[in-house]
Amino acid sequence: MTEFTVADLKDIMLKAADGTAPALDGDFLDTPFPELEFDSLAVLEIATLLQQNYHLVIPDEAVAELTSPRVVLDYVTARLRESE
Amino acid sequence: MTGAVVTGLGVASPNGVGTEEYWRATLEGRSGIRPIRLFDAAPYPVRLAGEVDFDAEAYIPGKFRAQTDQMTQLAMAATVMAFADAGLDPAGMPAFEMGVTVANSSGGIMFGQRELQQLWSQGPTYVSAYMSVAWFYASTAGQLSIRHGMKGPALVLASEQAGGLDAVGHARRQIRCGTPLMVTGGSDASLAPVGLAFQIATGMLSTRRDPSRAYLPFDRDANGYLPGNGGAILVLEDADAAEARGVPGVYGEIAGYAATFDPPLDDGEPGPDTAAYDPPRGSGRSPRLRRAAELALADAGVAPGDIDVVFADAWGLPALDWEEARAITELFGPRGVPVTAPKTMTGRLYAGAALDLVTALLSIRDGVIPPTLNVTEPAPGTDLDLVLREPRRRTVRHALVLARGLGGFNSAIVVSAPTTHARSST
Structure with missing residues (x-):
């Protein structure tokens, strides 16, 4: 199965910030976006990436509920499990 | 009514990033015109342009870099410089007392082309969410407002090259309406394959390959112009408010501004034969560019004899150069005022023409007029006192800056020496 790790999430978030996001240096998972x-x-760019x-389809309603990195991590993990 | 004074400058230009770097290059006659490197220009008839060597990371956080085209990044960098120069930290200022009016004409065309290529090659899922804002003319005004917490008036003006002056004229109006501080100026980054293709279609660009013989305004060999990327930002403040906060120095006052608009000619399509910058030939009406200059002088309360230098629009096409030369000689007399076009070292920057205002203010500060590069033989009939090859020492109290935009825009600004807190040369 495809894993979605914290490191993967951090990569995606960095991509959405042109490679520089100082706020991702410490514990960031539970901090609101x-x-x-x-x-x-x-956040919309994170969903796009x-x-x-x-290869997910994330509906707009779901994007609106992605309020923190932890929520994204859980959402993507659940969606990847569904598609197994 | 108190005046609107310029208290901070920022420059991102093909021949220098940073106000003093740009100014040194301009006085030394160092050009930023080179073969295009941003993309492979080999298939295009135009190969030369002014590109900006520019480290966006030095000025702009990742979040804003990701969301913006270079046209916005140039203005963001220049704004950081201008705030520092003005001795201001916007974070410590009341949000509703700061506004932004900037000009833009190219939109985020490099960003837009990249994302449209993604759309057509891979599909809509592969288009960045940032495309929704990055391409847009108003993106620069919006992102500057967001980044620096400026919640006063925020506006973009799109009047091609004239926009660089129109924005500053509008910012002055906002100051008169009660916003004590405005970030103003303009930037453009038109150099992407599709952006260049648009410009080539006007038939107004030089196709020469020799950087020293391509863009030659007022020369008998004038054959078109070259485009450049770039931007200039000015911090404009209410004079009393600037005084009250203990401003470190003042570059000068935006003393007069006027804009006029030409009627359409022929079929209205752009190009050297059809773009009207004066009324139709033979109509007998007063030329619109001259009218803009006259109105700006009247607005500033100065006479032609008070003007120490004219920064010309300098389009680089014989008919348009002749029309501008005629407007200047009708107003000032034959060889009646020094005229210069330092944009021969950058290319025409479109909304970045606000750079000419920066240059005029530096001329006031240092008492020197920068040269027009590469022009060697002024065209017959252009009876101008062109400042060629070398800078010219001269006390400058009032400078007239002219700009025209494709589609009939004419704008003029008079910048005047400060009455107090004058900047000294660094």
């Missing part, structure tokens, strides 16, 4: 300097457009890299 706005506090990590990821605005709603950046996830769709490209993991």
Whole structure:
């Protein structure tokens, strides 16, 4: 099965920030996106990159509920399990 | 009414990133015109342009880099410089007392082309979410407002090359309406394959391969212009507010501004024969460019004899050069005022023409007029006192800056020496 790890998530988030996101240096998983300097457009870009890299279809309603990195991690993990 | 004074400058230009780097290069006659390197220009008839060597990471956080085209990044870098130069930290300022009016004409064309290629080659899933904002003309105004927490008026003006002046004229109006600080100027980055193709279609670009013989405004060998990427940002403040905060120095005042608009000619398609920058030939009406200059002088309350230098629009096409030369000589008399076009070292920057305002303010500060590069033999009938080859020492109290935009835009600004807190040369 395809794994989705914290490192994978961090890679995606960095891609959405042109490789520089100082807020990802420490514990970031449970911090809401706005506090990590990821605005709603950046979260949409994260969803776009996830769709490209993991061949998922993420509906707009689901994107609206992706409020922190932990939520994204759990969401993607669950969706990948479903598709096994 | 108190004046609108310029208290900070920022420059990202093909011949220098940073105000002093740009100014040194300009006085020394160092050009930023080179063969295009941003993409393979071999299939195109135009091979030369002014590109900006520019480290976006030095000025712009990752979040904003990812969301923006170079046209926005050039303005963001220049804004960081301009705030530092003005001795201001926007984070410590009241959000609604700062606004932004910038000009843009190219849109985020490099970003847009990349994403459209993704769309057609791989499908909609492969288009960045950032495409939704990055291509847009207003992106620069919006991102500057977001980054620096400026919640006053935020606006973009799109009037091609004239926009670089129109934005500053509009920012002055916002100051008069009660916003004490405006970030203003303009930037463009038109150099992508599709952007170059659009420009070539006007028939106005030089196709020469020799950087020293391509863009030659007012020369008898004028054969078109070269485009450049770049931007310039000015911090404009209400003079009393600047004084009250203890401003470190003032470059000058935006003393007069006016814009005029030409009627359409012929079929309205762009090009050297059809773009009207004065009324139709033979119509007998007063030329619009001259009218813009006259109105700007009147707005500043100065006479032609008070103007110490004219920074010309300098389109680089014989008919348009002749029309501008005529407007200048009608206003100032034959060889009546020094005229210069330092944009011969950068190419025409479109909205980045705000750079000419920066250059005029530096001329005021240092008492020197930068040269027009590469022009050797002024065209017959252009009876101008062109500053050629070498900079010219001269006390500059008032400078007139002219700009025209494809489609009939004419704009003029008078910048005047500060009455107090004048900047000294660094």
